[in-house]
Amino acid sequence: MNVATKFIKDREEEITVPFQGDLWGRQQLSEKLTNFISNLKCGATIALDAEWGAGKTWFVKNWKADLVLKKYKVIYIDAFLHDFMEDPFLILSMEILNAVKADQTIADNFKKTMVSTYHAILPNIPMLLWSLTMTLMGTGHLSKTVEQTLQDIHENTGGFGEKAGELLEGKLREHLTELVEDYNNSKNQLGYFRAQLEKLVADLDEPLVFIVDELDRCKPEFSIKLIERIKHFFDIPNIVFVLSTNKSQLEESINSFYGFKSANSYLEKFIDLNIKFPKRETGSYIEVIREYVKKYGLRLNNKDILILSETFNLNSRDLTRILQKMALMNNFYHAISPVMAFIYLAMEQKSMNPSRMSEKEFLDTFMNLLVTYVKGLPSSNHSNFDFANLAKFADEFGSFQSGRDDSGFTYLLKYYYLEYTDDQIDARTLDMKQSLKEKLKASGYYNETNFVKSWDNYVSSGFIVN
Template sequence: MTEQNQLNWQRDNFENIEEAWQGDLWDHRRLGEQLTNYVDRLQCGAVLALDARWGEGKTWFVRHWQRHLENEDHNVVYLDTFANDYLDDPFLVVTSEITNILSKDKKTKGKVKKLIDLSASVGSALLPSLPKVALTLGLHLIGAGFFNCVLQQGYENAKDEIDKLSDEASDRIKESIQEKIACHEAEKKTLSEFKKHLAETVVRLDKPLVFIIDELDHCRPDFAIRLIERIKHFFDIPKIVFILVMNKPQLIQSVHSLYGYSVETNGDYFEKFIDFTIKFPQLGKTNNYEMLLKEELYRIGEIKDKEGLNELYFWILALQLYKNYNSREFVRKINQYALLKTNNFNKDMILIAIIFDSDFKGTVQYFRGILRGLLEYMTGKPVSRDYDNYIARNLMVTLNQKYELTSFGLLELADQLENIMKIYTTSGQVNEKERTLLSLYSDYSVTKLSKSDEFVDSWKNYIESGFISETQVES
């Protein structure tokens, strides 16, 4: 493989971002700066939600915003909840992150030890009591030979033993409840002291502490909901601003699952815990992913520079206008193409089309629809005539005038398909039509075809396996 054909695979390295907003293709910096100004005004503290669909770059944004905040002398915590949801209760996760960041600030580190002690007391109070009683009783039941008794004597003969153990279970649960009631006032006092000490600690900070909580819609549902509840109940403190990064509809489904709601909540449940929801800017068709497409094609070596646009660029742009993928899925499609490309231009144009659209059809109507969308985007006005010669001619003129592009291979393919449909119209021409289609498709097929209707399926088999057997290779 030559140097220019090697793939420059990029991996997310969010822990080591050197320059905030580097590679910002969507102008997210503007949102980050506005959000920073908003946070700085929230001396009272708040819980904010950043709501966006899957794959729209939420993690990229908050990681670069984290670096931006750090550059602005903010204390910032980033928590990946998906990596921490193996824990039963999120309280200690949040407190450990807060105490860790406060211990690094010279204005607050002197108060951290007491904060840790109070956190431990509150955390202990949150541990459930009854499950421990149940576990103890379960072990006792086994030790007492209860199950063995039932198996050997049958239920009726073991009834006295069951009643005896039931009384013991009742007594132990009663004792646990009484102990919990007795400790309740002490726990309330501990919690009040914890919140007071935390407030007295963070008030020393020059700027609000920003706590970013990511991947809420990916972690365990009960952990996500409990985390949100814990934040509002235990950390509603001035000068601490929580940012909950979420796909709100997905999180609503978690509420339904956890609490068994059968009706649509429309997010009302979260209104008790979230002060304000920020909708992530929608990246719809008006953005058209042009900058991202240039970046990705340059990365995989398909264009020499980000201004040297070619047929592949415009064909992928047409497909994206048709499918409108989010940025994450879009990049995945480009990566899949880079792995499977054949280095035959005609074939690669079909390859990327089927990767982008599993419903791809090698027909005149299909190409007409895709290319019509591209023409409308290029000219900024609707296409009034819906026949191929008009679309092809005007698209080619536009590409030539704006980008000095002199050819577009898929326009030629569509034109040849159109001619075949016009020439072979009778039942007596079926065999000749099939031979002509086979000959045409052979230049665009990844395998040797025996029938023209194998064209798309052969490509799908190749995409799924990434492999062509020797008997399938097009000669």
Template sequence: MKYRLLELDVPSDNPFQHDALERKPLVEFLASLIGRLEGPFVLALDSPWGTGKTTIIRMLQAKLVMDQFQCVYFNAWKVDYVTDPLVALVSALDDIHLTDDGAESVFRGHLKTAKKITSAVAKRAVVAGVKAATLGILDIEEDLEKMAADAVGEVAGNLVDVFQKEKQALEKFRVEVEKAIKQLKAAGKKETLVFFIDELDRCRPTFAIEMLERIKHLFDVLNIVFVLSVDKSQLEASTAAVYGEKINAPEYLRRFIDIEYALPLARGKKFTEALFARFNLDEIFAKRTHEQLRYDRQHFIEFFSLLADATHLSLRARERCLTRLVVAMEQTPENTFLFPPLVALLVVLRMAKPDLFGALRSGIASAADVMVYLNKLPSGPEIVADRSGVILEIGLLLADENQERKQRVLTDLKKTAEDEKTKQVSGRATELLSMTRYFQNFHSDGPRLGYLLDKIDLTSGLKS
């Protein structure tokens, strides 16, 4: 049984084969946009953490490669232990291999020079503690090791000469990178290099900001388009961590980013269905062969998708919810009545509103408290007023193990329903009471909330 999903497979020859979220139109739009850009250019794809940015990036890269673009993928978070981001960026360029031998040879020659400059710059930064935007010295025709060592001494000497050498170093690096990129067209590729930088918002604040500064000051060359995958709010927090809370972080970041594109958040039950298949939950629910349980899979998917959308759970959070469901289902006999709508609600509450989930566990919160919470969500009033809300409310009520509270609420409902009958109206109380017949088909008192809470909280296996 799967408890953790591997990264979604994005075939290079069919990027949208497993596109459960129907991202194809978005990716094709972004590919078209990038195809019209003339570097240097920095495009930021903005979306909260855990919303599927990496998958979009991988689909976009595959699409661009099919369109004959040379792409480089760089996961910044995996290398944020490096002292100087420049080293990691140039190392990523080293992964490019052109199929034309002549173009490859010229490309390697210019890249070799750029790598030598990178080494000198990195050593200078480490030894002298120079700011990221103020780079080292070099004369590439001389011994770089000696130059880097000499530069340290010069910091305390003629700073004007050092500054002039730094300017030469910057210009030489940019020229060499630009000449290397020109070989893409000679190799039959589009002339623009697309450089993807993923997970930048998860890096150490200093590393993330230094990365942006390196891109701005060293890779501001023709025919390079950077595509940053970021949660802009986290990047702004990194900026404040480095430069202080008083800095205007959004304005500061505009120095580095030419245009931002806010990725639309994924919604709907197609993603839930895809997760079911990837977690092998379809097999588990297929074993629930009792006639009255045959719609359990369908009901769970519908209610989970509805509630996950309403609470704005990220894609990653939804995966974690389904991991919890997998474990819970493995502890449950195949034909045990679980009432999927209520299970879906509890799984979502455990992730989106843990304090309310805890209050249910302790017996403090009631069905009314949960419905109040749902009603406060942006789309909550529609859910509560709909048949879905009726099902959830009566399920919580009948599952309540506080018998005194449960009977008091049921008594009040019956009185209200009688009044509605007298007035010849079909109100909320009538709807709630009519729904009790659904539960009586399975269990005389409905599902037990404590049992379900234990399942969702993964503690039932610990009890004797």
């Protein structure tokens, strides 16, 4: 990993004004969600689905702050910080109890029911039985009948085995007897708990909003158990759960852990509504770029960075981290330098491993991404471009972009055309190509013949300025 990646760290900041600095237009989603929840007459579990780095945590924390101002009861938990626990039932119960100011008698009754329910759902096989069961698993006896297993223990371990077998048999019979006797109580425990929970939140003017963040980062068994607990125990009127997660990543981890052919259908049993995190609003990139250019005093051509951001389809975290890193590198000696730096860092952010690429692989990768981006523009902007020939496309698109002051992007397109075209080039143009090649290199690495290697060296050096 490059040393440079250690410079960037997300910081927790207290939210005093919800959605202040909302450069990605997320407040509109919060308003829609709030209106939807306020009209719910029943409980619900909502999945807020977005890729890693799209700003889910920033959104749900700002939405929570906004809901609090509107007098909602709101709970936020980072599920990843709790997945060391055996069962999430207690976390969910205690957070709700602490958030709701209910009558003391109702609260006390809920506590009692919560404790007994928690005891009922946890594994309660005696510790000796559990230890011996683990031992038997290791010796291959687990698949046999209990009677055969007890006989094997006696035969294989002599007197000690006989005593252990008697104790195991007694404990097992005792445990099974308790299960039979407590069957009706256990069956009704869910009903008791939900009834007390309904009483606890009955007097709320607006639904209690319970936000569960970072679910996709948890151990799969904890994630599944958490959403199962929500559906089986907490799915009542006046409580709305919002699961902030990368759903595809969660499904993949569940599928990998349990060997499901498709985790998607499994998750759908527990989620009432899926909401895809909205795509960025038109123009939101330029607002972020302007903000960071101003904040860090960056010497960048905003329109160049805008095109590059759209070409790489960066999410909010990708773009801000790249710009933060560029602030550390802010000693660009030519207009093309920040363009090359941005492309290198964007490839790195997208795990494309630019350091392993040759010069041609580096430029071809970018040009193919650019072609995909341009094809997605209104047809009037690219109807005459030769997409099949990257060199001609670079020349055509560069001419289309020409006229912008201090644009390093057009320099790059010009170099690509001159380096890889089949057209005849005169001596004067060849000199121009060589001059452009030198400008593609990172500052301080002019003696390096490979411009990709020069950027790799520069970034790996920790942005040390000469």
